[in-house]
Amino acid sequence: MSKKSPVNRRGFLTGAAAAAGASLAIRPPVAMGQQVALKPESSGSNIEVTSNQRPGADFMTDVIKSLGIEYCAANPGSSFRGLQESLITYGKNSNPEWLTCCHEESSAAMAHGYAKIEGKPMMIMAHGTVGLQHASMAIYNAYCDRVPIFIVAGNILDVNYRRGNAEWVHSVQDAAAMVRDYTKWDDNPVTLNHFAESAVRAYKIAMTPPYEPVVIVADGALQEEPIAEKNLRIPKLAMSAPPQGETAAIKEAARLLIAAENPIIVAGRVARTPKGVELLIELAETLQARVVDQRLRMNFPTRHPLATRGSLNAADVILSLETQDLWSSLFTQTGLNKFGMESHPSTKAGMKLINISAVELSHKSNYQDFGRYLEADLSITGDPEATLPELIEEVKRALTADRKRALEQRGTQIAEANKKARDRDRELALVAWDASPISTARMAAELWGQIKNEDWSLVSTDNFQSAWPGRLWDFTKHYQYIGGQGGAGIGYGAPAAVGAALANKKHGRLTVNIQCDGDLNYAPAVLWTAAHHRIPYLTLMHNNRAYHQERMYLQMMGNKFDRLPDSNVGTALVDPNIDYASIAKGYGMHAEGPVSDPKELGPAIQRGIERVKAGEPAFIDVVTQPR
Amino acid sequence: MRLLLLVLLSFATAFAQNKATGNVENGKKLFTHNGCFQCHGTQGQGGAAGARLNGTKLTLPVFTAILRNPPPSNMPPYRAKIMSDQEVADVYAYIQTFPPPPPLASVPLLKE
Numbered sequence: 125m126s127k128k129s130p131v132n133r134r135g136f137l138t139g140a141a142a143a144a145g146a147s148l149a150i151r152p153p154v155a156m157g158q159q160v161a162l163k164p165e166s167s168g169s170n171i172e173v174t175s176n177q178r179p180g181a182d183f184m185t186d187v188i189k190s191l192g193i194e195y196c197a198a199n200p201g202s203s204f205r206g207l208q209e210s211l212i213t214y215g216k217n218s219n220p221e222w223l224t225c226c227h228e229e230s231s232a233a234m235a236h237g238y239a240k241i242e243g244k245p246m247m248i249m250a251h252g253t254v255g256l257q258h259a260s261m262a263i264y265n266a267y268c269d270r271v272p273i274f275i276v277a278g279n280i281l282d283v284n285y286r287r288g289n290a291e292w293v294h295s296v297q298d299a300a301a302m303v304r305d306y307t308k309w310d311d312n313p314v315t316l317n318h319f320a321e322s323a324v325r326a327y328k329i330a331m332t333p334p335y336e337p338v339v340i341v342a343d344g345a346l347q348e349e350p351i352a353e354k355n356l357r358i359p360k361l362a363m364s365a366p367p368q369g370e371t372a373a374i375k376e377a378a379r380l381l382i383a384a385e386n387p388i389i390v391a392g393r394v395a396r397t398p399k400g401v402e403l404l405i406e407l408a409e410t411l412q413a414r415v416v417d418q419r420l421r422m423n424f425p426t427r428h429p430l431a432t433r434g435s436l437n438a439a440d441v442i443l444s445l446e447t448q449d450l451w452s453s454l455f456t457q458t459g460l461n462k463f464g465m466e467s468h469p470s471t472k473a474g475m476k477l478i479n480i481s482a483v484e485l486s487h488k489s490n491y492q493d494f495g496r497y498l499e500a501d502l503s504i505t506g507d508p509e510a511t512l513p514e515l516i517e518e519v520k521r522a523l524t525a526d527r528k529r530a531l532e533q534r535g536t537q538i539a540e541a542n543k544k545a546r547d548r549d550r551e552l553a554l555v556a557w558d559a560s561p562i563s564t565a566r567m568a569a570e571l572w573g574q575i576k577n578e579d580w581s582l583v584s585t586d587n588f589q590s591a592w593p594g595r596l597w598d599f600t601k602h603y604q605y606i607g608g609q610g611g612a613g614i615g616y617g618a619p620a621a622v623g624a625a626l627a628n629k630k631h632g633r634l635t636v637n638i639q640c641d642g643d644l645n646y647a648p649a650v651l652w653t654a655a656h657h658r659i660p661y662l663t664l665m666h667n668n669r670a671y672h673q674e675r676m677y678l679q680m681m682g683n684k685f686d687r688l689p690d691s692n693v694g695t696a697l698v699d700p701n702i703d704y705a706s707i708a709k710g711y712g713m714h715a716e717g718p719v720s721d722p723k724e725l726g727p728a729i730q731r732g733i734e735r736v737k738a739g740e741p742a743f744i745d746v747v748t749q750p751r
Numbered sequence: 752m753r754l755l756l757l758v759l760l761s762f763a764t765a766f767a768q769n770k771a772t773g774n775v776e777n778g779k780k781l782f783t784h785n786g787c788f789q790c791h792g793t794q795g796q797g798g799a800a801g802a803r804l805n806g807t808k809l810t811l812p813v814f815t816a817i818l819r820n821p822p823p824s825n826m827p828p829y830r831a832k833i834m835s836d837q838e839v840a841d842v843y844a845y846i847q848t849f850p851p852p853p854p855l856a857s858v859p860l861l862k863e
Contacts, residue, residue: 552796554858751799
């Protein structure tokens with residue numbers, strides 16, 4: 125046992141606070157902390173001396189290290205100060221390395237972006253109350269996007285350990301309750317062995333498809349008190365094989381797909397790993413079937429001859445692979461009327477729908493991310509990437525030579541149509557080529573011109589730029605595109621880009637981010653986090669100076685009733701225009717702009733990339749067209 | 752189907768109505784003030800949210816018909832109460848002034 129002064133913990137805290145107050149006038153806080161640690165008895169205060177022992181947080185650190193977690197993103201907080209200190213000192217601030225965040229929403233969204241590149245969770249920490257409240261939208265995004273995050277929430281459950289008002293208002297009976305609707309699992313361990321078992325279990329659950337965030341509550345007393353438990357051990361992490369579709373159902377799917385005259389594969393969140401891209405290519409080429417990529421991940425090369433955009437109306441068989449809101453592509457809805465919205469099938473009569481997805485394994489009730497019910501003809505519960513090998517094998521086995529020849533002919537026709545569509549896109553990109561504000565097509569083309577010979581990764585969605593990167597760039601690798609928010613929660617883009625760029629850093633990839641202005645304004649201090657941690661990536665602001673989607677909604681709401689709204693009210697980000705380059709500079713980043721002349725954009729991007737290649741983040745504010 | 756009818760109508764009236772008679776300056780003002788640019792872009796380039804208007808082949812009557820009663824989409828209706836026929840003609844006239852795109856061959860960035 126350690127030497128202990130005869131006081132309880134509350135006494136220790138009071139004494140520490142008093143000592144701190146007394147020291148402030150003559151020493152900086154770091155020296156003050158050292159004084160408390162090194163000369164506890166001579167201070168005369170009621171300080172608990174535990175120098176011969178280790179705090180519980182050290183064991184928690186061992187547990188976290190055992191999971192192979194590389195980073196911990198957090199805004200510091202008293203409810204997890206013990207664990208923070210252990211990670212930094214005992215854990216040597218390595219695996220995980222602490223990432224200083226200025227907002228918990230940034231922490232969670234950084235973890236979101238990181239996981240989509242690296243394929244495993246980042247840890248975040250937050251107060252069980254105000255911290256999780258800040259982080260909750262970003263956690264919801266990750267949940268909807270089927271992305272794992274390892275969340276550790278600090279909390280002080282025992283009233284006897286709470287120090288004053290701040291810790292009372294930061295404490296909660298059931299910390300994870302607030303995010304339980306949109307996390308996959310949580311626990312509130314009461315011993316260190318319990319923490320170890322639950323942390324390992326949580327990691328395993330988060331990383332079993334469908335991936336989702338998980339929460340472990342780290343009790344403040346458990347972190348800070350000396351380890352008293354005997355026989356501490358960390359359970360073995362045995363990862364589960366992902367759920368795979370049932371063999372008979374896969375055979376039936378193969379039969380339907382081979383017999384189809386015009387099958388279309390719709391890819392939602394298929395490729396969890398680079399292997400997923402390869403498998404989808406193999407399936408599509410074996411069937412010579414069109415692939416419509418919903419671009420929620422990088423599932424399929426954008427210039428592949430079978431890559432298709434547009435309508436599913438002509439399909440006789442649709443293979444839906446963990447899609448999002450496929451219903452809206454299968455039905456046409458009228459405008460609102462007194463019956464709500466009427467819907468009519470937009471697909472061919474007799475079309476057969478095959479749905480392969482693991483998401484229904486973790487459906488919850490409250491939040492409606494599951495979307496409209498899909499009336500599938502064949503529904504297979506399984507992770508698409510895990511199920512594709514057997515489906516491919518079955519298709520190859522059942523494919524006759526005659527049928528194979530017919531499919532090849534179909535493939536040639538699809539390839540010709542796709543070439544025309546790509547040429548058409550390039551023609552469309554020319555419209556407003558020299559316009560100012562700069563067209564989103566021009567911005568995408570200028571950026572592509574500078575990165576196409578690099579090992580690049582686009583870490584932002586292209587939804588807000590009329591999908592120009594997807595239409596003009598040659599996406600082939602898994603890490604070159606990571607989709608978007610998941611839950612359509614704005615504020616994701618800036619921090620997710622930083623997390624993704626961090627994951628790309630060790631692989632030496634050139635990370636680029638097209639950043640919406642509305643999104644950056646939620647928590648711009650993540651730019652400082654990127655600068656502070658020397659995370660190299662290039663940001664191009666898509667500065668259209670408005671919340672344009674909402675601007676269009678306003679227009680529609682007014683026009684519907686024959687009144688013309690001023691759609692700038694509440695949506696335009698002007699008067700004054702926001703100087704994003706100055707903001708980025710203020711956070712310590714190389715920045716240029718605003719760039720309004722399209723002829724100046726290419727050189728600015730070039731200068732930015734030079735800075736990124738030197739290992740720092742760079743930022744260019746581009747004044748753009750709305751979409 | 753409705754769109755198809757509109758297209759057929761456009762052929763029927765193409766020769767008689769294809770000349771813009773509106774006020775370009777007023778059309779420019781309305782194009783911005785009434786929100787057209789939000790989806791169609793300041794030079795009518797279009798995009799994910801709106802159709803391309805730059806170089807449109809639609810005649811004024813067809814353009815007006817679509818504006819008044821758009822096919823199912825995100826396009827808001829602009830009926831006569833909020834945009835008179837003359838104002839629609841003004842916008843139509845302004846659209847005709849959008850600069851045409853440069854030839855593809857002149858833009859190396861768009862070569863595949």
